[in-house]
Amino acid sequence: MSVVTLALRLGLALLFVWAGAAKLVDPVAFSEEIANYRLAAALAPLLAATLPSIEIVAGLALAFGPPRWRAGAALLVLALLITFTIAVSAAWLRRIDVHCGCFGKGGGFVDGLTVLRDLALVAWAALVLRTTAARV
Amino acid sequence: VHAVHRHASIVVRALALCATGIAVGLIGSLARTGGLPRAHPGQAACEAPAIEPALLSPAAAARICATAGALIADARGDADFAAGHIAGAVHLPCAAGEVAGGALAHLADRPLVLVYGRDTADALLVARSIAQRLPAAGGPKVYALDGGFSAWESAGLACASGPCEGCGAGAMSPAPVSR
Numbered sequence: 001m002s003v004v005t006l007a008l009r010l011g012l013a014l015l016f017v018w019a020g021a022a023k024l025v026d027p028v029a030f031s032e033e034i035a036n037y038r039l040a041a042a043l044a045p046l047l048a049a050t051l052p053s054i055e056i057v058a059g060l061a062l063a064f065g066p067p068r069w070r071a072g073a074a075l076l077v078l079a080l081l082i083t084f085t086i087a088v089s090a091a092w093l094r095r096i097d098v099h100c101g102c103f104g105k106g107g108g109f110v111d112g113l114t115v116l117r118d119l120a121l122v123a124w125a126a127l128v129l130r131t132t133a134a135r136v
Numbered sequence: 137v138h139a140v141h142r143h144a145s146i147v148v149r150a151l152a153l154c155a156t157g158i159a160v161g162l163i164g165s166l167a168r169t170g171g172l173p174r175a176h177p178g179q180a181a182c183e184a185p186a187i188e189p190a191l192l193s194p195a196a197a198a199r200i201c202a203t204a205g206a207l208i209a210d211a212r213g214d215a216d217f218a219a220g221h222i223a224g225a226v227h228l229p230c231a232a233g234e235v236a237g238g239a240l241a242h243l244a245d246r247p248l249v250l251v252y253g254r255d256t257a258d259a260l261l262v263a264r265s266i267a268q269r270l271p272a273a274g275g276p277k278v279y280a281l282d283g284g285f286s287a288w289e290s291a292g293l294a295c296a297s298g299p300c301e302g303c304g305a306g307a308m309s310p311a312p313v314s315r
Contacts, residue, residue, distance in 0.1 A: 027165065027173030045172035049165035054157030061153050072149025079150070096188075109257050136142050 005131045009070070012128050013063035015121075016077060020055030022104030027052075033101030037091050055080065062128070071136050074129035081125050085118040189251070189263035191282040194291040197250050200279065207246045207276070211253040211262040212285065222252065222288055228262065244270055252281035252288065259284065 023030045031048035035041040058080070061073035084102070091098050091110045100110050165172055192200065201208055201224075209228040210221045217227045226242075228251070243249050243266060251266065253259040259280040267278040281288060 027169075031173045045174045048173045050158045050161035053161035053164060054154055057153050057157040057160060068145055069149050069153070071146045073153055075146055075150040076153050133142075133146060136146065 005128075008124065009074075009128050009132065010063055012077060012124060013059045013073075016055045016059030016062065018059075019103050020052040020059065023048075023052035023055070023101070025104050030101055030104065033099050036096070036098040037087050038094075038096060039087055039090060062132075067132065067135050071129065071132040074125065074132045078122065078125040078129050081118065081122045085115065085122055088114050088118055189260065189267050189278045189280045191256065191260070192250065192279045193282050194288045194293055197252075197279065197281050197288070198291075198293050200248060201250060203248055205247050207243060207249045209243075209249055209251045209262070209266075210285075211251050211259055216254065216285070220289075221285070222293070225252075240266065240269055243276055246276040248277040248279065250279045250281060253284055254286075255284040256280065256282050 027048050030052070031044045034047050034051075035044040040047070054076070058073045058076045061069050062077060065073055088100065088102075088110045092112060092115050096110070098110055100114055102114070200206065208222050208225040210217050210225045211228050212221075214227070217225075221227070249263075249266060251259045251263040253262065263278050263280040267275075270276065270278075283290075
């Protein structure tokens with residue numbers, strides 16, 4: 001296992017644990033931010049309660065799980081990131097000036113850079129999934 | 137067959153991790169607050185009237201501002217307004233995107249209001265606040281300037297500078313509104 005692939009995997013894992021923990025600080029504010037995307041407002045409370053823990057579980061499994069679980073975690077992370085990218089892209093295209101909510105409070109407004117950042121994260125997760133799945 | 141089995145096992149594990157996260161989140165939320173984290177009534181944008189002010193480019197904004205009675209509102213801070221503003225603009229005191237109640241009365245009888253800020257998001261916050269708090273029927277058509285004041289300046293359109301009359305007084309400055 002090269003140092004680069006290890007660093008990519010652990011970096012992504014750390015990012016997800018951090019993002020999940022940041023959202024846990026103020027679940028009500030996170031619920032508002034999800035509702036403001038105007039995609040699934042009715043599901044906002046449920047998503048606000050569960051998304052942070054899903055991110056943390058995925059991050060921990062990606063960092064410390066056995067190989068098959070790491071690959072499963074990488075797939076979950078990739079699926080989440082694709083979903084997030086669709087959500088921020090939809091907000092950006094509809095010109096809704098919504099706070100990203102990506103890393104709890106202070107995530108900033110969604111703009112073109114947010115979409116680009118999410119696309120980069122999707123590419124990162126796809127790379128990690130490829131390397132982890134190859135070792136199963 | 138081996139590859140299919142391998143891929144299936146990865147998908148099953150991803151679903152298992154997702155289910156674990158959902159279970160942990162629900163249990164944690166119930167233990168902490170006794171329920172799901174609901175947004176405060178009226179706080180989420182979705183619960184407000186769905187009025188989205190239209191965005192205008194500087195050139196389009198300059199055209200519609202020639203309309204009789206049109207009002208250009210500067211949503212930036214006192215210092216920014218004093219340093220330079222769109223010719224004929226009034227300063228619109230506001231905090232956190234909320235327009236002062238007194239200022240709204242000045243807007244209600246205008247045919248259209250163009251709001252600009254330091255950037256697009258700034259202007260949209262204030263424009264949305266105006267659009268949502270004025271009556272939908274008979275109220276002004278509210279626009280937000282795309283790109284903020286810097287876009288207007290870059291387009292070489294008319295600007296003015298000077299002290300902000302009425303700043304901090306809780307009402308709009310009495311600057312002229314015709315262009």
